[in-house]
Amino acid sequence: DVKVTQSSRYLVKRTGEKVFLECVQDMDHENMFWYRQDPGLGLRLIYFSYDVKMKEKGDIPEGYSVSREKKERFSLILESASTNQTSMYLCASSLWRVSGNTIYFGEGSWLTVV
Amino acid sequence: DQQVKQNSPSLSVQEGRISILNCDYTNSMFDYFLWYKKYPAEGPTFLISISSIKDKNEDGRFTVFLNKSAKHLSLHIVPSQPGDSAVYFCAASDEKLTFGTGTRLTIIP
Numbered sequence: 001d002v003k004v005t006q007s008s009r010y011l012v013k014r015t016g017e018k019v020f021l022e023c024v025q026d027m028d029h030e031n032m033f034w035y036r037q038d039p040g041l042g043l044r045l046i047y048f049s050y051d052v053k054m055k056e057k058g059d060i061p062e063g064y065s066v067s068r069e070k071k072e073r074f075s076l077i078l079e080s081a082s083t084n085q086t087s088m089y090l091c092a093s094s095l096w097r098v099s100g101n102t103i104y105f106g107e108g109s110w111l112t113v114v
Numbered sequence: 115d116q117q118v119k120q121n122s123p124s125l126s127v128q129e130g131r132i133s134i135l136n137c138d139y140t141n142s143m144f145d146y147f148l149w150y151k152k153y154p155a156e157g158p159t160f161l162i163s164i165s166s167i168k169d170k171n172e173d174g175r176f177t178v179f180l181n182k183s184a185k186h187l188s189l190h191i192v193p194s195q196p197g198d199s200a201v202y203f204c205a206a207s208d209e210k211l212t213f214g215t216g217t218r219l220t221i222i223p
Contacts, residue, residue: 004157033210040123042203042215043158058210090157102148103211105157 003027004106006091012112019078021109023091032074033092033103034058034066043090049074081113117141118206120214128222133191135217137204140185144206149178149189152201152216161202162189194221 007022025032031050035043035058045058047066055066063085067075074093078085088110094103119138127133137147145166150158164171164178164187171178177190191198199221205211 035213040215042118042120043205043213045210045212048210092157102160102163104160105150107157108155110155 004091004093004104006089006106006109008109009107010110012114013078013081015082015113017078017081017113019081019111019113021076021078021089021091021111023074023076023106024072025074025091025093025104026072027093027095027104028071029093029095029104030071031094031096031103032068033094034064034074034076035090035092036060036087037090037108038087046076046089078111081111083113085111086113087111116215117144118204118212118214120202120204120217122217123215124218124220126220126222127194129196130193133189133194133198133219133221135189135191135202135204135219137187137189137214138185139187139206141206141208141212142185143208144212146207147178147180147187148205148207148211149176150203150205150213152203158203191219194219196221196223 003026005024033048034046049055049068065077091106092103148163149161152158180187201216203216204214
């Protein structure tokens with residue numbers, strides 16, 4: 001079974017803090033993704049990566065950055081957290097860069113910015 | 115601009131009956147479509163997919179139908195069970211997945 005692990009399930013951070021969300025996958029997948037889920041808006045893609053040290057902007061990259069120093073690890077960084085970044089963050093991975101390839105999600109990280 | 119739309123935010127169905135969840139898309143370049151199921155406080159799990167060259171794919175109680183001319187797909191669950199109560203997301207693929215806004219399905223015992 002594919003395992004995508006998000007290290008922090010629940011976080012509360014103050015406005016302006018730097019926040020790191022860590023994600024590790026154990027299936028040697030090439031591709032990794034960060035989404036956020038908000039009520040009525042579905043899942044929106046923040047950033048994705050097709051290889052180590054590669055990153056590409058998704059649909060809502062503003063206010064975020066990412067790091068992929070190792071194949072199995074993909075980190076999402078909020079340089080200066082704001083209240084509108086309160087959300088559920090989902091990391092995902094997939095094997096190939098082709099259409100129809102199933103992606104596998106972690107359990108999510110609930111971030112509250114106060 | 116929402117390329118994948120699920121126009122029904124919620125749906126309630128009696129246990130044992132058929133649940134039909136709908137999804138519309140605008141981008142004709144999408145060539146795979148997937149359905150994910152999500153329970154509260156968990157990540158989405160893959161349910162079923164269909165290639166754009168097909169019009170139907172079946173897996174047990176779950177069937178996905180694709181109407182390319184209408185840019186519409188639907189997920190049928192027969193018979194519906196209480197454990198099917200969850201939020202269902204459709205997603206469309208052109209290398210990366212674009213998700214709809216989700217439909218909360220409630221199965222009434």
